Amino acid sequence: MSPDGTPLLVLALVAVALTAVLIAVGWDRGGRLRWPLRLVAVVAALLSVSATVLVQLNRMTEAYSTDAEPEPEAGPEPAAEETPGGSQLLTVTVAGKASGLTSTMYVYLPAAYRTGTQRFPVMEALHGYPGSPRTWLRKLQVRSRLDTEIAEGRMAPAVVLFAPNTPRQLLDTECTNLRGGPQSETFLTVDVPAYAMAHFRVRTDRAGWGLIGYSAGGYCASSLALRHPDRYAAAASMSGLAGPEIVVGDGTEDTLHNVVWRLEHLPRPPVALWIGWADDEQGTRRDALRIARAARPPVSVTTAMVQRGGHSHAVWRQMEGPAFDWLSAHLARPLP
Amino acid sequence: MSLTGIPLIIVVALSAVVCGAATALLWSRSGRGRYVVRTLGILVTEAALVLCAGLVVNRSQQFYPSWAALAGDTGTRSATAPVRAGALDSALAGRSELDWHPRDLRRWHLAAPPKAFVPPDYPTRGTARFPVLLVLGDTAVTAPEAGAVTVALRPTAATTATALRSLVADLGKDVRVTPGGWVMVAGADQAALAGHLARTSPGLFRAIAVVERSPVATLASLGRTPPGTALAIVRPAAAPGHTGTSAPGVVTLTAGAPTAWQTAMTWTGTQLGPALTPPLLLPTGSAP
Numbered sequence: 001m002s003p004d005g006t007p008l009l010v011l012a013l014v015a016v017a018l019t020a021v022l023i024a025v026g027w028d029r030g031g032r033l034r035w036p037l038r039l040v041a042v043v044a045a046l047l048s049v050s051a052t053v054l055v056q057l058n059r060m061t062e063a064y065s066t067d068a069e070p071e072p073e074a075g076p077e078p079a080a081e082e083t084p085g086g087s088q089l090l091t092v093t094v095a096g097k098a099s100g101l102t103s104t105m106y107v108y109l110p111a112a113y114r115t116g117t118q119r120f121p122v123m124e125a126l127h128g129y130p131g132s133p134r135t136w137l138r139k140l141q142v143r144s145r146l147d148t149e150i151a152e153g154r155m156a157p158a159v160v161l162f163a164p165n166t167p168r169q170l171l172d173t174e175c176t177n178l179r180g181g182p183q184s185e186t187f188l189t190v191d192v193p194a195y196a197m198a199h200f201r202v203r204t205d206r207a208g209w210g211l212i213g214y215s216a217g218g219y220c221a222s223s224l225a226l227r228h229p230d231r232y233a234a235a236a237s238m239s240g241l242a243g244p245e246i247v248v249g250d251g252t253e254d255t256l257h258n259v260v261w262r263l264e265h266l267p268r269p270p271v272a273l274w275i276g277w278a279d280d281e282q283g284t285r286r287d288a289l290r291i292a293r294a295a296r297p298p299v300s301v302t303t304a305m306v307q308r309g310g311h312s313h314a315v316w317r318q319m320e321g322p323a324f325d326w327l328s329a330h331l332a333r334p335l336p
Numbered sequence: 337m338s339l340t341g342i343p344l345i346i347v348v349a350l351s352a353v354v355c356g357a358a359t360a361l362l363w364s365r366s367g368r369g370r371y372v373v374r375t376l377g378i379l380v381t382e383a384a385l386v387l388c389a390g391l392v393v394n395r396s397q398q399f400y401p402s403w404a405a406l407a408g409d410t411g412t413r414s415a416t417a418p419v420r421a422g423a424l425d426s427a428l429a430g431r432s433e434l435d436w437h438p439r440d441l442r443r444w445h446l447a448a449p450p451k452a453f454v455p456p457d458y459p460t461r462g463t464a465r466f467p468v469l470l471v472l473g474d475t476a477v478t479a480p481e482a483g484a485v486t487v488a489l490r491p492t493a494a495t496t497a498t499a500l501r502s503l504v505a506d507l508g509k510d511v512r513v514t515p516g517g518w519v520m521v522a523g524a525d526q527a528a529l530a531g532h533l534a535r536t537s538p539g540l541f542r543a544i545a546v547v548e549r550s551p552v553a554t555l556a557s558l559g560r561t562p563p564g565t566a567l568a569i570v571r572p573a574a575a576p577g578h579t580g581t582s583a584p585g586v587v588t589l590t591a592g593a594p595t596a597w598q599t600a601m602t603w604t605g606t607q608l609g610p611a612l613t614p615p616l617l618l619p620t621g622s623a624p
Contacts, residue, residue, distance in 0.1 A: 020379050021375050023374070027374070045378065049385075049386060152613060154615050154616060156610030156611075156612065233564075270562075271564075276618065279621065297562075305618060305621030306411070307411030309410040309411075310398050311398060312399060314408035314409070315410055318410045319618065322615060322618050325612075329514070329517065330516070332517075332609065333517075333608055333609060333610035335606055336605075
């Protein structure tokens with residue numbers, strides 16, 4: 001049973017109903033053990049309600065799932081989901097030498113990848129917290145969005161990598177190298193590119209590499225682009241803040257890991273940023289405007305706004321098409 | 337009542353209290369129906385408590401700031417700007433090459449009218465815009481770069497960079513071109529012109545290659561280029577004892593006279609942006 005499936009939610013709801021019935025019917029029974037039994041029943045009821053809430057939250061964020069978990073990479077052919085003649089979605093395992101992290105990654109290969117010998121531009125797509133690469137696929141329907149944008153010619157065919165920001169679902173790394181913890185920044189900016197370059201026909205120059213993300217992943221995209229301008233030419237942040245809002249461990253949360261601080265205090269690299277927000281979400285709106293104000297050439301900032309929707313999947317479904325189109329236009333084309 | 341307002345939270349919290357109290361009150365007073373009353377009372381109270389907690393979290397985190405947001409309504413539509421046909425589109429319907437006579441041609445003092453080439457898919461992809469390969473110098477361009485509009489100019493000593501500034505806008509009117517992702521190839525004598533053009537259109541040119549005559553030439557005549565512009569120098573032969581004379585980040589290519597220009601164009605071709613139809617756009621918001 002998958003942790004994000006309907007059966008588990010139904011099971012949890014049944015447990016809630018059963019514990020309620022148990023209390024209602026058993027309250028007056030039990031003789032001398034009446035009070036301990038009542039206590040057990042009430043605790044069971046609380047647990048069942050909590051479990052239901054957690055299951056539903058997981059369904060909303062797609063943080064945990066057993067679906068499409070990869071087999072350990074057996075052969076050269078990774079597990080693939082196929083559409084005849086269309087795009088492909090692969091599940092691969094990246095064993096990161098530089099970071100020491102090993103994680104599952106989804107790889108979108110455009111339809112054009114099947115034929116010819118082109119080397120494609122690459123976009124690393126980063127998820128929010130809590131969340132997982134699956135959130136892109138299940139909640140943001142990213143695959144059909146990419147298929148559409150490419151088919152309409154608004155986006156050049158690109159390889160899109162959906163890598164996890166964190167090796168542990170309950171640990172928010174904000175794509176940083178946590179002191180004494182997972183080296184997610186190294187994983188995302190060294191190991192994932194190395195894997196992609198070794199296994200797929202992709203461009204290897206910075207002009208062909210970009211980042212995109214929503215929520216925490218949006219912060220990750222803009223921050224990683226500014227921190228690694230030798231590897232990425234452009235980044236799109238959907239509802240991302242300017243800072244990590246976690247403790248990185250080396251006291252650089254508000255400086256080296258803050259997008260606005262970097263723009264104001266460090267030499268600015270030639271990086272193009274796309275910053276999108278929902279106008280009814282105050283935090284990201286405030287930070288987006290601060291980033292836009294702090295940017296000076298050669299950093300360019302393109303802003304985009306949806307009227308309302310808060311911090312929700314509906315907002316990012318609305319934003320991802322424009323963001324992918326923009327990103328494609330700011331990367332180099334597929335190499336013949 | 338606002339989804340994130342205090343009143344709604346109070347109402348839901350009060351209903352939890354009332355439901356809980358009513359359940360307790362009716363716990364042993366409902367006769368034969370007491371099991372049903374108890375069960376329903378517990379379930380409704382639990383639901384109200386969960387709802388209340390959800391509202392408090394949502395108020396602080398602003399996941400759904402309004403009922404409309406909760407319903408998935410963003411109140412916004414992304415749209416694509418209509419593509420403006422190039423003034424020369426009809427002239428380019430049956431041919432891939434023409435002599436270009438823009439409005440400001442006389443002020444540019446060129447040796448001959450520029451040659452404009454469009455790729456084979458230009459007429460069929462009627463809504464697509466193409467990046468531009470701009471060639472400045474004495475060379476015979478015979479074929480377009482795939483996926484790009486190629487414009488070849490022969491500047492003279494009288495050609496000034498100031499006058500050439502109008503080229504970008506003029507080309508945008510006559511041919512469907514992208515607003516970025518262009519590249520440039522220039523001869524040794526046109527390098528200063530190329531550098532000036534790149535400086536006056538920051539963000540437009542991704543890459544510049546200069547075809548030099550001397551094996552020890554540098555890109556000095558290009559001047560400062562906008563950061564992020566990829567640079568290459570094509571020399572006729574590897575300079576003996578001059579390895580590493582190029583500035584850091586400059587690609588050094590070696591090709592003699594017959595292939596030097598083609599080498600430069602091939603390299604800039606790798607730096608071009610894609611040909612694209614107009615993107616989906618959202619409002620830009622109130623950013624400066």
